[in-house]
Amino acid sequence: MKVSYYPGCSLHATGKEYDQSMKLVSSALGIELKEVDDWSCCGASSAHSTNFDLSIALSARNLISAEKDALDVMVPCAACFNRFKMAEHHLKADKELKTKIEDIVGTKYQGGIAIRNPIDIIFNEIGIDTLTAKVVKPLTGLKPVSYYGCLLLRPPDVCEFDNYENPVMLDKMMGAIGADVKNWSYKTDCCGGSLAISKTSIVVDMCDKLMKAAREAGANCVVTACPLCMNNLDMRPSRGLKLPVFYFTELIALAMGLDGSKETFKSHMVDPRPLLKQLQLI
C-alpha cells in the first residue's frame, strides 16, 4: 500500500530512531511512504494551550498539503496524530470554524483522507500473520511492557482507537515477533509529556512511577510508539530505575533481520545493547 507520511519535527531530531526504523519496516512490509509536501509543525500542546485557532490552522495547513496526494496519511508521532485528529474533528463539526480556518490558511480543506498511526496500519492492513511470517529472529528473552501513552488514544471519540482503556495492538505485535510481553495497568497512563522541560520534577515523578510498575510486572524493557514518550522514559527516570526503551518499529526491524536494524540503538540515552547482547539478539 502507499500512504503519505508526516514525520513531524521530532522524527527529524530526537526521534530519528523512530523515523529510521519506520522506513526500514515500511519498506520490508510493502508500505510505500510519500512524504507530505513542505510540511510544518503541528503546533503540539504549545499551540492548543495558548491559541485555539492557531492550533487548528497549523494542523490544517498540513492536512491540506497531504490531501493533494489523496492517500491515507500516516502519522507516527502520537502528539501530531492527536493534533491532526483533533483538527479534523473540529473542522468537520463546525462549519463556521472551517470557513474561518480556510480563510486563515488560504486554501480549502476537503476532509477526504484518513489520518492513521502506524500501529493501526501495520496491525490492520499488514496483519499479524504476515508479520509473524517475516520474523527471522524471534526476540526470545525480551520482556517488554507496551506503553501507548495518552495522545494516541484520547479522547476516544476523536482518536477512534480500539479499546482505549486496555489497548492490545502493540502487545499482539510484540508477541508476534517473539517477545514475552508483560501485562501491566499503566499502558495508557501519562508520562508528563509537555511539562518535561518547564516542570521537570513532576515528570521525573511520573516516569519513576511508570518504571517501578514496569519492573514489578517483570519487564526488562519498555516499548513505545511516541517520540515524546520515548524522550521522557529514556531520559527522565531516576538513576537505578531506568530500563531500555524501544520504538516498536526498532524491535520489528530487529526481529525481521533487516539491514541497518541495529544502527538506531546507539543513540538511545539508556543503551539497550548490553541487554540485547546478553539475550544474544545482536
Add this chain to the structure above:
Amino acid sequence: METFLEEVNKKINGVPLQRCYHCRKCTAGCPVASHMEYNLNKVVKMIQNGKRDEVLGSSTIWICLSCETCITRCPNQIDIARMMDVLRQMAIEEGVGAREKNVLKFHDAFLANIKMGGRINEPLMMVQYKLKSGDLFSDAVMGVEMFMKGKLSLLSPRTKDIKSVKDIFEKTKHS
C-alpha cells in the same frame, strides 16, 4: 453582562459545565491532581461561583498536561481538558499571565521557533526557552550527551514556504 460561567461555556462550545454532578471521577484519574492546588471539579464549582481571578490566576490550569483522561472518563462528557485550554487562553488574553511562568515561557519559545522555521529546531528552541526563563543550567549535561549521541543537530530542514506559516501566526494573533 455575561457571567464567567457563560463565557467559559461559550468558549468550550460543548457540554455545559453545569452538567457536572461532582462525582470526582475526573480528579481521580488526573495524573497530576496531587500537584494542583484545586481539584478539577473544584475548578468547575469555582467557575459556577464566578471566581474568575482565583481560577485564571491558579497554577492548576498550567499544570494540566492535556492527557485527556478526564474527558475520556467523565460520565457526563464534560470536556475538562478543553476547559483548561479555554482558561489558559483567557488568562493570556486578559493579561493575567501564567502563575506557572516557565510553562508559558516554554510555549512561547516553542511557538516562536515554529514561526521562525516552520518546524521545531530543538537545540535552538531550548536556547530560546532558556533565555526567556533564565533557567540556564538544568539539562545542560543531558544536552551535551544528546549532542554526542547525535540526537540533536543544529541544522535541520525548514519549511520552504515559511510565509504561509508566518501568515497563520499573523492572522490568528490576538489583538
